[in-house]
Amino acid sequence: MKRAKHSFNYIWNNSCFIKNMNYIIFFLLTLTTLQANYNITIKGPFDSNLYDVTQDYNDDISVVGFTQNYHVEAPKEVYHDIFSQLASQNKSEGEQIRLMRLNQTSGAIEYDFETSLPQFNRAVALVKSINHSYFVGGYTQNGKLLLLKVNDKRRITHKKIFGTSNFSQMSKLTALRDGGVLAIGSSMTTRDRGDDIFEQGLGLNDFFVTRFDKNANMLWSRKYGTEFDDRGICATEAYDGSIIIAGTTDEKAKRTLTLLRISERGDKIWQRRYTDSKVNDVHDIIRLKNQTFLIALSYYNSLNKKQARLINFDLQENILASENIIRNSDFVIKAIKEASNQTLIAVGYTTDTINANSDGVALHLTNGLKLLWEKKLGGKNYDAFENVAILKDGSFVAVGQSSFNGSEVENMWVVKLSRYGKVSGHTHTSIYKELEKNFAKEIKSEQLLLKKDLSLTLYDSTLHFDIGVSTLNTKQKNLIKSIKPRLLKILDHYHDRIENLSINGHTSSVWNDYKFEKRYLKNMKLSTERAYNTLEVLFKSNSKKDMKLLSELLQSSGNAYKKTIIKKGKEDKKASQRVVIQIELKE
16 A cells, blocks of 8 residues: 655755744645645655654644754864764754644644754653643653643643653653642652652652643652662553553562552552563553553563553453463554443554565554454654544554665655554545546446546446336446446545435436326436445345445435436436436545
């Protein structure tokens, strides 16, 4: 599958990098290169990545990550060697947080904001808050933690830089029901009592947790852990307001899962280390609608391949279920979300053994952790998903990074998928092109007439009905049987976006010399029978899967002579005796 690549290139004017032109060119490319699929790679000259995604209040999509920029200035003096000249020219801007808003339908970038903080920084999380605002969480290169609050115009209203005097790093932001957020990560041990998250007697690295209210005011900051090396990864809020935190503990080259429950004020309720567990890393934790919790982690199997594991547990530390997702190659779930019907959407990456790279992977699971479907996406280089958001219409958006064949540069990657795992996009245009391509022979020979409303009319005069006849002739039946497999393939591919497959019967306005009432009723009955007989040929002699699909979509109706064919100002009575097959899309 080819990806739609909305790409932009930085423009160099001699040795000066003209950054503002980049946005103008990207905007123009967005308008002119939109493809059918919502599968977007945002390309730049240096590494960039997306780590989180959410749906906006206006239903558009916001994504956050980082981008790298390097600015080169023209030399202002004469140098005697190339090394001195290069050293004078290179002024690194480095990594900066990148926040973008994408149109939910087209994927066009409507807003693009990049920080310009003095310390290089990277965003890891985006949380929608109250009053149409957002929290962005991340960390700086020198080991400080970073929280930004951004309003609906994407302007920074609050900026907090916090942490210890030693190195700290954020992993996640968790939304809280009071409108605030919880920052989760790791911090190196310190003995400086002036640190805002100091706690004595812990190990090399420890969990850190910091709570902010809805106005970005810091409420408290704490460290938790063991005498070993502990790393806080993710957290979720329980129904009673307490907080469950998941992370890892390293002891003598063995990594295990550690779970921690704390109160709203940060007081420890319980802490459990699962010493019998084999863990490579912890990736995500969510609270399910049944008030239990689900954690996604990875472990190494006997062949030294990373494999995904999902663990379901309750508030009292009891493990309720555990499911390993086993593949022949590396397979990692980075993020997981629960849909309104209690099924689960998960994204991550898997190793492509053929091309020796990785692909992004999306999964749909039952609430019992059984696989419903699995979708791999990517090219010949490195591709991976980092996070996912379920949208109001039941589709979902996965974000991460992608690189092109022959390039070492990582690019931002956004893919919108339907609930059935199909890449979403401009459905009407896509289906029209599919119909045009699949029925090219019949359209060229004028057996079928394809219109922009996604209708196919039996067009040739030999495919029209005789006056008063509702049964299909041999040519009509043969044509419908011929196009049926191709039509079913299109219906299956776009199933989640199609409301109905309508079979509409039509008649001319004549019916002997009957008065209006009787003439209308007889023509309505005739047109309905024509529609039904066509539907019957479409429905019969299919596989159970295809019959189930058609049973969900098929709809027949008679139009009598409401839409007769007019040629040169007169009704074409023969051409009006027809059947039209039309795909109707969901709003």
